[in-house]
Amino acid sequence: MKFGIVRFPGSCDDVDALLAAQRVGEAVMLWHADSDLQGVDAVIVPGGFSYGDYLRAGAIARFAPMMEEVAEFARDGGLVLGICNGFQVLCEAGLLPGALLPNISLRFVCRQVRLDVMSEYSPFTRACPLGEPLSIPVKHTTGRYYAPEHGLADTQVLLRYAPGENPNGSDRDIAGVCNESGNVFGLMPHPEHAVDPLTGSSDGLAIFESIRAHVADRVVA
Amino acid sequence: MRARVLVRPKAGILDPQGQAVERALPALGFGGVANVRVGRMIELDVDDPDRLPEMCERLLSNPLVEEYEIVESVGAEAPVGAEAMGAEVAQEARP
Numbered sequence: 491m492k493f494g495i496v497r498f499p500g501s502c503d504d505v506d507a508l509l510a511a512q513r514v515g516e517a518v519m520l521w522h523a524d525s526d527l528q529g530v531d532a533v534i535v536p537g538g539f540s541y542g543d544y545l546r547a548g549a550i551a552r553f554a555p556m557m558e559e560v561a562e563f564a565r566d567g568g569l570v571l572g573i574c575n576g577f578q579v580l581c582e583a584g585l586l587p588g589a590l591l592p593n594i595s596l597r598f599v600c601r602q603v604r605l606d607v608m609s610e611y612s613p614f615t616r617a618c619p620l621g622e623p624l625s626i627p628v629k630h631t632t633g634r635y636y637a638p639e640h641g642l643a644d645t646q647v648l649l650r651y652a653p654g655e656n657p658n659g660s661d662r663d664i665a666g667v668c669n670e671s672g673n674v675f676g677l678m679p680h681p682e683h684a685v686d687p688l689t690g691s692s693d694g695l696a697i698f699e700s701i702r703a704h705v706a707d708r709v710v711a
Numbered sequence: 712m713r714a715r716v717l718v719r720p721k722a723g724i725l726d727p728q729g730q731a732v733e734r735a736l737p738a739l740g741f742g743g744v745a746n747v748r749v750g751r752m753i754e755l756d757v758d759d760p761d762r763l764p765e766m767c768e769r770l771l772s773n774p775l776v777e778e779y780e781i782v783e784s785v786g787a788e789a790p791v792g793a794e795a796m797g798a799e800v801a802q803e804a805r806p
Contacts, residue, residue, distance in 0.1 A: 546773060582773065589776045596727050636724065636776060659725070 491705040493517040493698075494530030496560065496576075498551050503537035503573065503682060510682035513695060514702040522554040531705045532569040533560050535576030537629075537680060547590060547632045548578030557583060569613055569701055570674045574630055577666075577676030586669055586676045587646070588637030593630070594659025600629040602690060603679060604652035605665050612648050612668060613704035614675040617696045623652050624693040626679040633678040635660040635667070642667065649677055712760050715782040718772045719750030750777070 493511035497504045497519050504519065511517035511534065518528055522540075527533070540551035551557065557579070564570045564585055572580040580586040593599055604623040607615050618624065635658075649666035656663050658678070666677030681694030720726040728749035736744045753771055757763060763781050772779040 545770070549770060549773070589773055591724070591776060592727060594725065594727050596731065634725075638775075659727075 491515040491531040491702055491709075492529065493532050493534055493701075494520045494527060495534045495536055496520045496522060496554075496556050497536070498522040498538065498540035498554060500540045500542050501536050501538035501575070503575075503680065506680075506682040507534050507536040507573065510685045510694065510698055513685055514698045515705075520556055522551070522556045525555045525559050527559050527563060532571065532701050533563060535560070535570065535572040535579050536682070537574035537576060540575055540579060543575070543632075546582070548575060548580075548582040551575075551579045552583035561585060564669075564674050567671070567673050569704065571614065571697070571701065572674075572676035573680055573682060574628075574633075574678055577678055578632065580674060580676045585674050586667060587641050588635055588667065590632050590678070591634040591636055592632050593634055593657070596631075598629070598631045599633070599657045600627070601657065602627050603655045603657055603665075605649045605655075605679060606652050607648070608650060609645070609648050612672060612675070612700070614666075614668065614697055614700050615648050617700040617703055619696070624649075624681075624684075624696065625691040626681055626684045626694050627690075628657050628679045630658070630678055633658040633660065635664045635678070637661060637664075637667070643670070646670065646672075648675060649679070712757055712783065714755055714757050714760055714763060716753040716755070716763070716767060716771050717750060717780040717782065718753065718767075718777050719748050719780075721776055721778050724776050 495504050495507045508517045578590045581589050602625055604625055606623055607618045609615055610620055646667050647664050648668055650663040651665050665679055668675045681697040684691040684694030686692055726748050729747040733747040760783055767779040768774055
């Protein structure tokens with residue numbers, strides 16, 4: 491399968507996302523100003539500071555030509571994963587519910603967190619070991635997730651910070667959510683930084699492996 | 712036309728910046744302060760002020776978590792800080 495990673499001016503986790511995706515499949519970089527998805531099976535909107543995050547995190551990046559393609563890809567059921575700034579971009583674009591607000595501490599937070607996986611059926615978490623928390627790092631200043639009560643079903647919450655681990659004051663300990671149809675997923679933690687035991691954990695690989703397994707099943711079907 | 716857009720966290724949205732200010736003021740001897748909200752102000756020259764609400768909805772604010780207020784400063788009022796920006800700017804803002 492082939493992943494496409496959207497690179498904006500100001501992206502900084504695009505290469506890590508590319509290398510992580512390459513551990514389970516092929517991966518190519520997609521330039522924000524282009525509008526050719528190059529036939530990818532899944533899109534990753536990576537972390538960083540797209541367009542400098544001027545105004546609000548993700549607010550300007552969502553108007554990039556490539557994001558229009560990504561939105562159409564998502565409407566057609568394509569898998570889209572947004573990590574950190576990518577999550578902020580997808581929320582601003584209306585592809586995911588809710589918004590990311592400044593951390594309750596008003597401080598940059600950078601540390602390993604434990605995450606509880608809430609669904610074993612999602613295309614993004616199906617390869618996660620059942621009942622075992624994932625250890626994945628967060629690094630952000632604007633990661634406090636907020637969604638109105640009625641705007642988000644419980645089934646859309648795929649990841650929660652384990653009890654006592656919430657690093658930013660997110661509503662209901664939410665770390666990652668998907669859209670109603672389940673094919674767009676955003677999370678603040680960085681699975682692409684947790685793919686090798688050398689750097690502390692390889693739990694993040696399960697997210698990429700889940701996507702690969704889902705696409706493989708779809709091809710067979 | 713010179714316009715001013717005020718953006719602030721919606722009621723019910725936790726505003727840690729506002730809380731920090733609210734804690735700092737009494738420490739300086741300013742008692743009797745409550746419900747501080749910190750937002751931002753955007754000033755802009757617009758040809759068509761009728762399009763301001765759309766600008767606010769689509770870019771200047773995130774309507775899910777922020778509310779905006781449009782102040783059309785058409786009168787004799789010069790934009791805040793115009794003096795510092797040079798007389799030319801202040802001149803334009805006057806009718």
